[in-house]
Amino acid sequence: MSGDIITLKLPAKPEYVMVARLTSAAIASRFDFDVDQIEDVKMSVAEALILIIKQAASPKELSVQFRFEHENMHIDIIGEGDWEQNPISPHDTDQTQLSRYILGSMMDGVEFKTDNGLMRAICMHKGCGGAN
Amino acid sequence: MGVREKFNPETETWYVSLDGEIDIYNAPELKEKLHKLIEQHPGNFVLNCENLSYIDSTGLGVLISVLRRVKEYDGKMTITDLKPYIRKIFVITGLDKIFIVEVQEA
Numbered sequence: 548m549s550g551d552i553i554t555l556k557l558p559a560k561p562e563y564v565m566v567a568r569l570t571s572a573a574i575a576s577r578f579d580f581d582v583d584q585i586e587d588v589k590m591s592v593a594e595a596l597i598l599i600i601k602q603a604a605s606p607k608e609l610s611v612q613f614r615f616e617h618e619n620m621h622i623d624i625i626g627e628g629d630w631e632q633n634p635i636s637p638h639d640t641d642q643t644q645l646s647r648y649i650l651g652s653m654m655d656g657v658e659f660k661t662d663n664g665l666m667r668a669i670c671m672h673k674g675c676g677g678a679n
Numbered sequence: 680m681g682v683r684e685k686f687n688p689e690t691e692t693w694y695v696s697l698d699g700e701i702d703i704y705n706a707p708e709l710k711e712k713l714h715k716l717i718e719q720h721p722g723n724f725v726l727n728c729e730n731l732s733y734i735d736s737t738g739l740g741v742l743i744s745v746l747r748r749v750k751e752y753d754g755k756m757t758i759t760d761l762k763p764y765i766r767k768i769f770v771i772t773g774l775d776k777i778f779i780v781e782v783q784e785a
Contacts, residue, residue: 561703564735568702586764593735597703642740645772649736652771 548577548615555611559600559626567611568593571622574613578620579675587653588620588673594646595624595669601643602666618674619655625668680705681730682712691722691754698730701738710741714748721752729760739774746778755779 555570557563571592575585596609607628614621650657650671660668681698693716701709717724724745734742742758749756759781761769766782769775 564703565700583764590735590768593702597736600703641743642736645736645739645774648772649768 549617551615553613555613557609557611559596559607559609559628561600563609564593564596564600567596567609571611571613575620578615579618580620580673584673584675588622591650591653591671591673592622592624594649595622595671598643598646598650598669599624599626599666619672620675621670621672623668623670626666680709682709684716686716686720686722688720691720693717693720693722693724694727695724696727696730700733701731701741702733702735703737706735706737706741709738710744713741713745717745717748717752721754722749723754724749724756726756726758727760728758728762728765731762731765734765734768736772739768739772742778743774757781 553574555567557567568589572585572589575588580588592611596611599609607626610623610625610627612621612623612625650669654671654673657669657671659666660670680701681696683696683698685694686692687694695713695716697709726742746756757779758769761780761782763782766775766780769778769780774780
């Protein structure tokens with residue numbers, strides 16, 4: 548499966564977060580992740596989607612891309628379309644901070660990509676070479 | 680998501696059980712329901728999570744808002760029977776320090 552790319556496109560609406568979450572669990576289960584690591588991936592995908600959806604005043608579409616390279620699962624979550632800006636407040640809300648704690652703890656690496664104060668993408672990865 | 684509630688007037692305590700998954704889609708509904716309970720009978724709040732299988736940051740945000748409201752009325756909020764994985768989320772986010780948390784045995 549190394550090198551394979553799986554892309555999921557969803558309307559940026561709360562009702563579809565569960566679809567991405569369950570799909571991510573199914574994909575993670577194809578790799579050598581243990582049960583807890585699969586839960587971590589599932590939770591992280593949902594939190595990344597929440598972070599992007601929550602700041603979008605006029606949500607369009609989300610792209611979730613999974614790929615597996617060198618025993619690492621890479622997940623890129625990208626906001627697509629011309630959203631109206633609802634930038635992250637300098638004083639992050641409690642919940643945004645919770646999402647960031649969860650992502651930072653459950654994934655091996657997380658990169659937030661912003662454009663004019665608007666979070667456009669979250670790129671993260673997790674290795675399956677042992678419990679994390 | 681399912682919510683079952685019962686109020687004990689002697690101890691002025693709400694006993695609420697959460698079932699299933701709490702996510703960004705149904706968290707607003709949960710918030711409205713729990714806040715209505717507190718307005719109906721301000722007091723303590725015991726949240727049984729034995730059958731709670733998933734909660735995301737929006738769900739945690741709801742619990743924080745309930746805790747704030749309970750504290751406004753000088754009540755206590757306890758979360759019981761968390762599954763180990765969900766307790767891990769409470770630990771990661773530091774919420775195990777602000778709630779009284781009891782864990783479900785594996």
